[in-house]
Amino acid sequence: MLRLRVNGETHETLAESSETLLEILRERLGLTGTKHGCEVGECGACTVLLDGAPVLACLVLPDQIEGAEVTTVEGLADGSALHPLQEAFVALGASQCGYCTAGMLLSAKALLDEQPDPTRDEIRAALAGNVCRCTGYASIVDAVAQAARTLQGAR
Amino acid sequence: MLRLPRFSYLRPASLAEAVAMLADHGAQSSVIAGGTDLLPKMKRRQVQPAVLVGIAHLEALSHLETTASGAAEIGASRTLTSVLKDAGLAHHQPGYAQAAGLVSTPALRNTGTVGGNLCVDTRCNYYDMTEDWRTASGSCLKTGGELCRLASSSPRCWAISSSDTAPIAVALGATAVVAGPEGERDVPVASLYRDDGNAHLALGRGEILTRLRLPAPDGWRSSYVKLRRRSSMDFPLAGAAVALKIDRGVVEGCRLVLGAVASQPVELSDLVHGLVGQRLDEEAIEEVASGASRLAKPLDNADLSYVWRKRMVKEIVARAFRQAAMSEVAAVV
Amino acid sequence: MSAPREWAGRRLGAVPGGADDGDGTFRVVGKAMPRVDAVAKVTGTTVYADDLSFPGTLHCVLLRSPRPHARIRSIDVQEAAGLPGVVAVLTGAAMPTRFGVSPSSEEEQALAADKVRYVGEPVAAVAARDEATAREACKMIHVDYELLEPVTSIDRALEVPMDEPIHASSRDSNIHRLAAVEFGDVEEGFAASDHVREDVFFYEGSNHLAMEEHSATAIFSDGQLTVWSSTQSPHSVHRALSSVVGLPMGHVRVVATPHGGGFGGKVDPCAHEIVVAKLAMITGRPVKCTLTREEVFYNHRGRHPVLMWVRTGVTRDGRIRAMHFRTALDGGAHGSLGAATTYYTGALQPATYDLPAYRFEGCRVFTNKAPCGPKRGHGTPQPRFALELHLDKLAEDLGMDPVELRRRNYVRPNSRTVNGLRITSCAIEKVTDEVLAASGYSRRERREGHGQGFAVSAYLCGAGTPMYLNRMPHSEVALKVDRGGVTVFCGATDIGQGSDSVLATLVAEELGLERSDVRLVTGDTGLTPVDLGSYSSRVTFMAGNAAIEAARKMRTTLAAAAAEHSGGRPAEMTVAGGRIGPLSFEEAVAAAEELYGTLGSVGSYAPPPGISTSKYRGSAVGPSPAFSFSAAVVDLDADRVSGEVRVNKVWIAHDIGRALNPVLVRGQVEGGVYMGLGEALMEAQAYRNGLLHHPSVLEYKTPLSSDMPEIEYLIVEQPDPEGPYGAKEVGQGPLLPVVPAVVSAIHDALGVWVDEVPVTPDKILRALDARARGNDPRTGPRAFPKIPYPPCEKVAIPDAATAAV
Numbered sequence A: 001m002l003r004l005r006v007n008g009e010t011h012e013t014l015a016e017s018s019e020t021l022l023e024i025l026r027e028r029l030g031l032t033g034t035k036h037g038c039e040v041g042e043c044g045a046c047t048v049l050l051d052g053a054p055v056l057a058c059l060v061l062p063d064q065i066e067g068a069e070v071t072t073v074e075g076l077a078d079g080s081a082l083h084p085l086q087e088a089f090v091a092l093g094a095s096q097c098g099y100c101t102a103g104m105l106l107s108a109k110a111l112l113d114e115q116p117d118p119t120r121d122e123i124r125a126a127l128a129g130n131v132c133r134c135t136g137y138a139s140i141v142d143a144v145a146q147a148a149r150t151l152q153g154a155r
Numbered sequence B: 001m002l003r004l005p006r007f008s009y010l011r012p013a014s015l016a017e018a019v020a021m022l023a024d025h026g027a028q029s030s031v032i033a034g035g036t037d038l039l040p041k042m043k044r045r046q047v048q049p050a051v052l053v054g055i056a057h058l059e060a061l062s063h064l065e066t067t068a069s070g071a072a073e074i075g076a077s078r079t080l081t082s083v084l085k086d087a088g089l090a091h092h093q094p095g096y097a098q099a100a101g102l103v104s105t106p107a108l109r110n111t112g113t114v115g116g117n118l119c120v121d122t123r124c125n126y127y128d129m130t131e132d133w134r135t136a137s138g139s140c141l142k143t144g145g146e147l148c149r150l151a152s153s154s155p156r157c158w159a160i161s162s163s164d165t166a167p168i169a170v171a172l173g174a175t176a177v178v179a180g181p182e183g184e185r186d187v188p189v190a191s192l193y194r195d196d197g198n199a200h201l202a203l204g205r206g207e208i209l210t211r212l213r214l215p216a217p218d219g220w221r222s223s224y225v226k227l228r229r230r231s232s233m234d235f236p237l238a239g240a241a242v243a244l245k246i247d248r249g250v251v252e253g254c255r256l257v258l259g260a261v262a263s264q265p266v267e268l269s270d271l272v273h274g275l276v277g278q279r280l281d282e283e284a285i286e287e288v289a290s291g292a293s294r295l296a297k298p299l300d301n302a303d304l305s306y307v308w309r310k311r312m313v314k315e316i317v318a319r320a321f322r323q324a325a326m327s328e329v330a331a332v333v
Numbered sequence C: 001m002s003a004p005r006e007w008a009g010r011r012l013g014a015v016p017g018g019a020d021d022g023d024g025t026f027r028v029v030g031k032a033m034p035r036v037d038a039v040a041k042v043t044g045t046t047v048y049a050d051d052l053s054f055p056g057t058l059h060c061v062l063l064r065s066p067r068p069h070a071r072i073r074s075i076d077v078q079e080a081a082g083l084p085g086v087v088a089v090l091t092g093a094a095m096p097t098r099f100g101v102s103p104s105s106e107e108e109q110a111l112a113a114d115k116v117r118y119v120g121e122p123v124a125a126v127a128a129r130d131e132a133t134a135r136e137a138c139k140m141i142h143v144d145y146e147l148l149e150p151v152t153s154i155d156r157a158l159e160v161p162m163d164e165p166i167h168a169s170s171r172d173s174n175i176h177r178l179a180a181v182e183f184g185d186v187e188e189g190f191a192a193s194d195h196v197r198e199d200v201f202f203y204e205g206s207n208h209l210a211m212e213e214h215s216a217t218a219i220f221s222d223g224q225l226t227v228w229s230s231t232q233s234p235h236s237v238h239r240a241l242s243s244v245v246g247l248p249m250g251h252v253r254v255v256a257t258p259h260g261g262g263f264g265g266k267v268d269p270c271a272h273e274i275v276v277a278k279l280a281m282i283t284g285r286p287v288k289c290t291l292t293r294e295e296v297f298y299n300h301r302g303r304h305p306v307l308m309w310v311r312t313g314v315t316r317d318g319r320i321r322a323m324h325f326r327t328a329l330d331g332g333a334h335g336s337l338g339a340a341t342t343y344y345t346g347a348l349q350p351a352t353y354d355l356p357a358y359r360f361e362g363c364r365v366f367t368n369k370a371p372c373g374p375k376r377g378h379g380t381p382q383p384r385f386a387l388e389l390h391l392d393k394l395a396e397d398l399g400m401d402p403v404e405l406r407r408r409n410y411v412r413p414n415s416r417t418v419n420g421l422r423i424t425s426c427a428i429e430k431v432t433d434e435v436l437a438a439s440g441y442s443r444r445e446r447r448e449g450h451g452q453g454f455a456v457s458a459y460l461c462g463a464g465t466p467m468y469l470n471r472m473p474h475s476e477v478a479l480k481v482d483r484g485g486v487t488v489f490c491g492a493t494d495i496g497q498g499s500d501s502v503l504a505t506l507v508a509e510e511l512g513l514e515r516s517d518v519r520l521v522t523g524d525t526g527l528t529p530v531d532l533g534s535y536s537s538r539v540t541f542m543a544g545n546a547a548i549e550a551a552r553k554m555r556t557t558l559a560a561a562a563a564e565h566s567g568g569r570p571a572e573m574t575v576a577g578g579r580i581g582p583l584s585f586e587e588a589v590a591a592a593e594e595l596y597g598t599l600g601s602v603g604s605y606a607p608p609p610g611i612s613t614s615k616y617r618g619s620a621v622g623p624s625p626a627f628s629f630s631a632a633v634v635d636l637d638a639d640r641v642s643g644e645v646r647v648n649k650v651w652i653a654h655d656i657g658r659a660l661n662p663v664l665v666r667g668q669v670e671g672g673v674y675m676g677l678g679e680a681l682m683e684a685q686a687y688r689n690g691l692l693h694h695p696s697v698l699e700y701k702t703p704l705s706s707d708m709p710e711i712e713y714l715i716v717e718q719p720d721p722e723g724p725y726g727a728k729e730v731g732q733g734p735l736l737p738v739v740p741a742v743v744s745a746i747h748d749a750l751g752v753w754v755d756e757v758p759v760t761p762d763k764i765l766r767a768l769d770a771r772a773r774g775n776d777p778r779t780g781p782r783a784f785p786k787i788p789y790p791p792c793e794k795v796a797i798p799d800a801a802t803a804a805v
């Protein structure tokens, strides 16, 4: 029996030692907001936060999550109030097909948690492992910059 | 979706237990640290260990210390990110920090470890493929087959050493501390590697790399330049690590190590020997860089043309020398 | 990077009015607004195909061929069928009917039964309790192959097949399609030219690499088959399914799930969609199949590799007298939309330049590689690349400014091209002016290693003829209005481009509502009227016009009811701000229901007949109700020593007619530029010994966020007379000029030509080396093969009278 905390909730689930966090989230817990585009660490679609740091769920084993706090896209909003990053993604069209969005949001959140006022190059570097085929990244970088300003204003 | 094959996962309580577990399970077991190299390979069925022994959680492998003189000791299961965030390391060991920061992507560096990076498997276009692809192409020496797909008459495997931190660790004269059934031993990182793509590590069964020791800079400057197609994510197409001691423009000591041009990091000591006692001007850099390019023998089993990669060795070596020469003298006496 | 801004581009010359008869202002149209589905996407609640799960679902895995070309002697599934957990094993024998996305390509089998034609072609399928079991079972299927000689290049495909042709339909050769047509007298044009030049170019194939791997789930119950799939064209899947599994169209329902990216890769009906349907019918249980990334590369249908030869005659002052364009397409193993692709490689050259005489010869060959098909820009980025660079070289020959040379030959608004295309609105001059002014192209910094390149292009707003010949509408929309609200039913699918948002915008504008008042049901063949699919940039123009028609009918009905109710005249009933005359929208609806009963209206769109006048073999490809025009300038640094290229900035101006929603427009423009940069510098679906070189996201290189330059885009708004509110396409056009502009900029920087994309650093160095040795400073194909084109069909130049549109 694996005990893990996801978005503040504790779950107990049977998981094989060979199941990755990606499979546990999507197939055991029904949290399908976390996506996959390669399953071998090359696309970033499965990015989630493990104790606040972005990791690729497709390469995380159960042992690594025991006792850790996992944050997925489903845990970003506060009830129906969107996180400023989500708001900015909505407003600026930074999510087109939306498939890379969950991973982008979580990589961006980790960046802003650590560096509240990043430069555009820092934003680009932080998102470099998240492939997006729709946007050309520009609106995403804009959205992260806008969310940073919103968050700073709120501070 | 690609999934892992079945295996049993063991969580040793101590380093000694980990060593014992590996000894117990022998060839069918494997150490796993961050898993960012091993798990994709298992998903592609390149390797299928029946037992994984986790070491990422072990206390004994997780410390990080930089002394006042700048000597550093880094636990093997430290993540690359944690190394990058360490101010002492960035200050005293800029070349190493630079290399660690050039590995893969931010998320992968959050799980990828220092030890895993030094041990990372060799790479080849015929090997780093899915099971279906390899079935279509046929197996090779590295997957239990009879011949090398790259060079069919070759008796050996030419898979490429693709670690970004290995070349700089060698250039810095770093030491790996290895724990095994017989206890601990110190191995110069340079001796950690073998020139065989199919067995690139000189580690015995059940041996675990526990710490990386970087000597105090003592006036040496270092730098690592990585050749890759894109600004992130890509493995090195070639790497150049330089350690340099200069006094008033004159070279007192120099080490140059190439990455990703052979099955192990390639130290070019003869080539740079002549630099000692010389002024490090553009002409000297140019000459060494050309020599390095001549000696490098990349093969047609990585991205882009091997002719171009060979040619680019000259460029990155020159860049690494210029960077090292410009970098601040690290250690303050 | 300049100061952070939310609105990174500029809109130019917005003209009020347009298609509407209103007062020149719009409430919803033209406003920057989020996508209608944006919140679901950022909260992770959108349910994509692989997120669906039904109780009792079986998981399907396809066994794929490890051989590029082989006859199948036998398939033994016994061992696999006996594996515990396996419920059904399927082979091609159970589904002999062939299918394809267009009637000219109905040669695919969902599972190959007699022979395999590429590595990765599906030969058998297993449905099991879980994916791992199904995968294990696949390894227990024994296929006995008799190897045939693989054909892996255009040159080889043009030779007589050693063993047998890849498809029996192409008789004793591997040539799939030949085209030859001449408009006007080309030889006469060359004779009258002061200068004639020939060039050869190559454009490598590429994959769409949509982030979502294809996925489909089927359920069969009570004689009804339902398939949920990440398809761009549920209608095509509907047709293929019905014919292969042998159910009437009325018993098959295809639901397009929200899309994780398409770019053309999900237009063709795919093997896995048909296999899950058949397995659901056999097992009586839901069956799901999600492809792995590697399988997506095998399924492919991506950009065709095209070899091109072009010969152009010009006068001393830069007027083109004649052009002769030849293409050879490496089609891979199947037809897909390849016949159309072949014609597309010749169709749009005259859409930007007024060619007095034009000859096009095209050829598509079959090879033993994953099938090519439609990718963003379908068959036009390749010739656009060749044409623009060829013009640069002509300008150099003439000692003329390359922009000036182009301007002297630009098409004019309201004209007819030599191949009979109707050009209506056309801002080619304006996009040129804008992009030049913004980039400072003519004043660019001249130093070794730095360069800028300029190019223009045109693209369709939907294909003028449907994928299969019929006289029915291309888009149909139904509108239901009652006490429960307003619902739009449309077969179009939102593949990320925002078509749902466009439909909601148009209907809201017409009915005086907010976008949030409009509910959408799209891409469901069981519920929505037919739409041909999301390809060739057709949705905004075609489904948009159909939606406007339906909404206007509804508006008339509601206004009549409101007038009757309030004792006024229908013409006095202003429809705006949630009111219809003196009534609220809801009151008007209630009044209308009382008066007329159930309220519904429909609209449909088919392009007007006048969009093409010329009739010849292939004339169905090219005509469109409108064309969009784009111009780009690329600024880059290219390293003489390493051959590495760093793109600093891209300026792109796009003639969109009207920006219905600037947020969506921006996304399409920047996304197109990004994909263009990828194809110019990195992307390649390349092969070695019949095996894919890079079937992974890591090795199939595509630009990352940290590789992207700044993009400045300029939206030119000159409403099109027939577009919905004057709007034209934006999904594909902006990709086109970027690729040649990159190569042109590299030439500007280093003085060498790389006549082949992707431009990798080694190709640049090879060209520099050639120059150093005193040879032609260029990398690229040397020669164009001898191709047995048929005699040219001669087509008269359209009468000048028909040109006045």
Ligand SMILES: Cc1cc2nc3c(=O)[nH]c(=O)nc-3n(C[C@H](O)[C@H](O)[C@H](O)COP(=O)(O)OP(=O)(O)OC[C@H]3O[C@@H](n4cnc5c(N)ncnc54)[C@H](O)[C@@H]3O)c2cc1C
Pocket (backbone or CB within 6 Å): A040, A041, A042, B030, B031, B032, B033, B034, B035, B036, B037, B038, B039, B040, B055, B076, B077, B080, B102, B103, B104, B105, B108, B111, B112, B113, B114, B115, B116, B117, B118, B119, B120, B121, B162, B163, B164, B165, B207, B208, B209, B210, B233, B234, B235, B236, C698
């Ligand atoms: C998309 C992608 C891009 C990448 N790019 C790069 C890159 O640019 N440069 C680069 O260098 N690497 C790259 N990598 C590889 C990998 O992520 C890194 O090398 C990482 O540092 C490996 O560390 P790890 O802890 O995850 O290793 P693991 O996967 O845990 O282990 C790697 C290997 O080392 C062995 N091992 C691990 N720790 C020890 C130990 N302490 N003692 C003995 N053996 C040990 C394991 O048995 C295994 O064989 C990339 C990987 C991916 C998926």
Ligand code: SF4
Pocket (backbone or CB within 6 Å): B123, B124, B125, B126, B127, B140, B141, B142, B143, B147, B148, B149, B150, B151, B156, B157, B158, B159, B197, B198, B301
């Ligand atoms: S170098 Fe040869 S033996 Fe080694 S992995 Fe590549 S193909 Fe196999």
Ligand code: FES
Pocket (backbone or CB within 6 Å): A035, A036, A037, A038, A039, A040, A041, A042, A043, A044, A045, A046, A047, A056, A057, A058, A059
């Ligand atoms: S699915 Fe994990 S990185 Fe692609």
Ligand code: FES
Pocket (backbone or CB within 6 Å): A094, A095, A096, A097, A098, A099, A100, A101, A131, A132, A133, A134, A135, C211, C260, C261, C496
């Ligand atoms: S929005 Fe489609 S992949 Fe990023």
